[in-house]
Amino acid sequence: MTLSDFVRGLIGEPPIPSPSHPPQPHPQTANPYANIAQGSGWTPRRRRSTRRFLPRPLRRAIRFLKSNWLSFPLFVIVCFLLGAAVLPYDSTLRLGVRWNWKRLVTGGRPSEEWVLRERPEYEVDWGRDVGVVLKTGYGTRGRVPAWFESVGGWGEVVVIADYGGEMVLGDGGERVVKVYDMVERGLENPILGGLLGHKRVGKYERLTAAVGAKDEELAGGLSKEFGWELDALKFIPGLEFAYQRWPDKKWYLLVDDDTFLVETSVKRFLGHFDPEEKHYLGNAVGDFRARFAHGGSAVILSQAAMRALVKENPKALKTSYLESLDEVWGDRLLAKALIRVGIYLDERYAYLFNGEPPRRSKIRGDRMCSPILSFHTLPQPEMMRDVGEHFRNVTEPVFWLDLWKIYGVPAPWRWDPEMTKKTIKDPKQREEMSRIVLRDVKSEWECLAEYNRRFRASIGTGWAWGKPEPDVCVIFRSAPPFDSEVDAWTLDWDYVGPVDEAVYTHENVASAQDCMEKCTEKAFKTCIAWTWESSTGRCHVSPWMIVGEEVKEQDKVSGFNIRRVRKLERECPTFDGYESRRD
Incomplete structure (x- = not known):
C-alpha cells in the first residue's frame, strides 16, 4: 500500500487503480444476482473503510474538513489552543499562547470611574483589612525609621530582613519594632x-x-556585596509568615524600605476589587515566560491569592523554596510560584504603579489623568521623609498631574491669560501678577542676570533694582507667562530627566528654538518634553515629562510640547468630580 492509498483510506476513499494493473472483478461479484438466483444467499459486501476505526467526533471533523477545506487553518488553531490549555500553568507554550492572546484581545484601558466613586464597591478598612510586609536588609536597615515616619499611623506592619532583632523608632523610643529574619526561617x-x-x-x-x-x-x-542575593530568600517565607500571622486580612502588600505608598490612592484602588477573587497586582516587567510585578513599585495580593499560594498548594510552595537558592530576583520567584497555582499578573493596572521618586516620575500621555499608587527609589532617609511631608496628609486619591500642584511647580500648559483677565477684575492686581519680585539681590548686575536668565525668551519688558526697597529686584512682564510654547521655556531646569532608550537625542542642535521644533514636528507625535544642552548641542525629546527641579549644570533649557499636553488633558475622563482637580 502506498502512502497516498493510506491517506485516502483514512478519509474513506478507495485507492487509485494502477494503469498497468486495472482492477479485476471478483469472480463471485461479476454477476452477484446470478448467485442469488442459484440460492446461495451470498450478497456483495461493502468495502471496509479504515476511517471506521477512528472515534466518531474525529470522523465528523474529517468529513467537515473534506467539504470545507478553508476551515482547516481554524481547525489547527483550535487544536493548538486546546493542547496548550491542558499543559501545566508554567509551561512555556501555554505562557506564550496566553501572552499573545492577552495582547490581541485586551484592548483599551479599564474604566477609572472607581477612583472618585463616593462609596467603593468593596469597603476597605486600612487598619483591619490590609497587612503590610516591609522588606529590608542589614545594609539598608537605616531606612526603616524614616519609612515609618513618612507613612504615619499605618495599620499592621511586619518587618522582614536577612537578620533578626529589634529596632527603636522615635527620638524618645516611642515604638519598638521587631525585625524577623526570614532567611533563617x-x-x-x-x-x-x-x-x-x-x-x-x-x-x-x-x-x-x-x-x-x-x-x-x-x-x-x-x-x-551580596545582600541582593539574600533578598530572594525572603519573599516566600515572608509572605507565608504574613499569612500565618494575619490569615483573615483581605489584602497583603509587599513593599521595599525605599517604597512609599499613597494610602488614599491604594485604598480607593483596592475598593474596586473583590478580595475573595485571586488578584496579583503590580508594575509589570519581564518577558512572557514570567511576567512579574516589580517589587520596588509594590506588590499586592488578595486574600484568595495568598490562600491559594500558602495554604492550598504546598507542593508549589516547596518548589519555590528550592528555587530561591538560585533565583536572581525574588519578585520573579514570587511570580513563578503564583503561575504554578494558576494566578497571573493582572497587567491592566500596571500603569498606576510607579518605580520613580515624585519629581522624577515619568508622566506619560496615557496616564496623565490617572491615579498614582506608589513611589520608589527613595534610598536616603531625608528623601523618604520629604515625600511623607508632601503626601502623608492627603485626603483624596492623587493623580499623576497632581504632582505639579503638590510640589508647588506651576503647570505651564494650564496658564490661560484670558481666563486670568476674566477672574481678576482689578487692573492693578493684574499688573502686580505680571511682575516678579526678588529679594536679597545685592547689585544691579545680579538683577540684570536674573532678568536675562528668566526671560531669555523675550517675555520680560524691563527690570529695576533698589526700588521701592533696597536689595529688591523687580522684573516686569508684558503679560502673564506661559501663553505660548516659547513662553514655557525654563532655564537651568530639566523636564525630561534621565536619558534612556525611550528618549531620542538629536546631535548638533544650534538653539533651544530648534530643539523645541524637533519636539513639536509631526515626525515625533509622542514627544511631550524636550531639553537642550547649550554646551554640547544635544537635544533630548521624550514621550513623558517630569516635574523636575533646578539642575546644577547651567547650560540647560527645557520645555514642553504645549499643544500636545493641552490636548491630552482635554481628553482626560470627564466623570463627575475630576473637573475640580484641574484648577
Whole structure:
C-alpha cells in the first residue's frame, strides 16, 4: 500500500487503480444476482473503510474538513489552543499562547470611574483589612525609621530582613519594632535540609557571623556585596509568615524600605476589587515566560491569592523554596510560584504603579489623568521623609498631574491669560501678577542676570533694582507667562530627566528654538518634553515629562510640547468630580 492509498483510506476513499494493473472483478461479484438466483444467499459486501476505526467526533471533523477545506487553518488553531490549555500553568507554550492572546484581545484601558466613586464597591478598612510586609536588609536597615515616619499611623506592619532583632523608632523610643529574619526561617524548612551547603547559604552564614560579632564594617561590606542575593530568600517565607500571622486580612502588600505608598490612592484602588477573587497586582516587567510585578513599585495580593499560594498548594510552595537558592530576583520567584497555582499578573493596572521618586516620575500621555499608587527609589532617609511631608496628609486619591500642584511647580500648559483677565477684575492686581519680585539681590548686575536668565525668551519688558526697597529686584512682564510654547521655556531646569532608550537625542542642535521644533514636528507625535544642552548641542525629546527641579549644570533649557499636553488633558475622563482637580 502506498502512502497516498493510506491517506485516502483514512478519509474513506478507495485507492487509485494502477494503469498497468486495472482492477479485476471478483469472480463471485461479476454477476452477484446470478448467485442469488442459484440460492446461495451470498450478497456483495461493502468495502471496509479504515476511517471506521477512528472515534466518531474525529470522523465528523474529517468529513467537515473534506467539504470545507478553508476551515482547516481554524481547525489547527483550535487544536493548538486546546493542547496548550491542558499543559501545566508554567509551561512555556501555554505562557506564550496566553501572552499573545492577552495582547490581541485586551484592548483599551479599564474604566477609572472607581477612583472618585463616593462609596467603593468593596469597603476597605486600612487598619483591619490590609497587612503590610516591609522588606529590608542589614545594609539598608537605616531606612526603616524614616519609612515609618513618612507613612504615619499605618495599620499592621511586619518587618522582614536577612537578620533578626529589634529596632527603636522615635527620638524618645516611642515604638519598638521587631525585625524577623526570614532567611533563617526559610532555611529551617525541611525541603532545604540537604542543601545547606549551597553557596548562597554560606554567604548568609558569613553575614550572620559578622552581625553576631558586632563587626559593623564587615557586616556592612558583606551586605553591600551580596545582600541582593539574600533578598530572594525572603519573599516566600515572608509572605507565608504574613499569612500565618494575619490569615483573615483581605489584602497583603509587599513593599521595599525605599517604597512609599499613597494610602488614599491604594485604598480607593483596592475598593474596586473583590478580595475573595485571586488578584496579583503590580508594575509589570519581564518577558512572557514570567511576567512579574516589580517589587520596588509594590506588590499586592488578595486574600484568595495568598490562600491559594500558602495554604492550598504546598507542593508549589516547596518548589519555590528550592528555587530561591538560585533565583536572581525574588519578585520573579514570587511570580513563578503564583503561575504554578494558576494566578497571573493582572497587567491592566500596571500603569498606576510607579518605580520613580515624585519629581522624577515619568508622566506619560496615557496616564496623565490617572491615579498614582506608589513611589520608589527613595534610598536616603531625608528623601523618604520629604515625600511623607508632601503626601502623608492627603485626603483624596492623587493623580499623576497632581504632582505639579503638590510640589508647588506651576503647570505651564494650564496658564490661560484670558481666563486670568476674566477672574481678576482689578487692573492693578493684574499688573502686580505680571511682575516678579526678588529679594536679597545685592547689585544691579545680579538683577540684570536674573532678568536675562528668566526671560531669555523675550517675555520680560524691563527690570529695576533698589526700588521701592533696597536689595529688591523687580522684573516686569508684558503679560502673564506661559501663553505660548516659547513662553514655557525654563532655564537651568530639566523636564525630561534621565536619558534612556525611550528618549531620542538629536546631535548638533544650534538653539533651544530648534530643539523645541524637533519636539513639536509631526515626525515625533509622542514627544511631550524636550531639553537642550547649550554646551554640547544635544537635544533630548521624550514621550513623558517630569516635574523636575533646578539642575546644577547651567547650560540647560527645557520645555514642553504645549499643544500636545493641552490636548491630552482635554481628553482626560470627564466623570463627575475630576473637573475640580484641574484648577
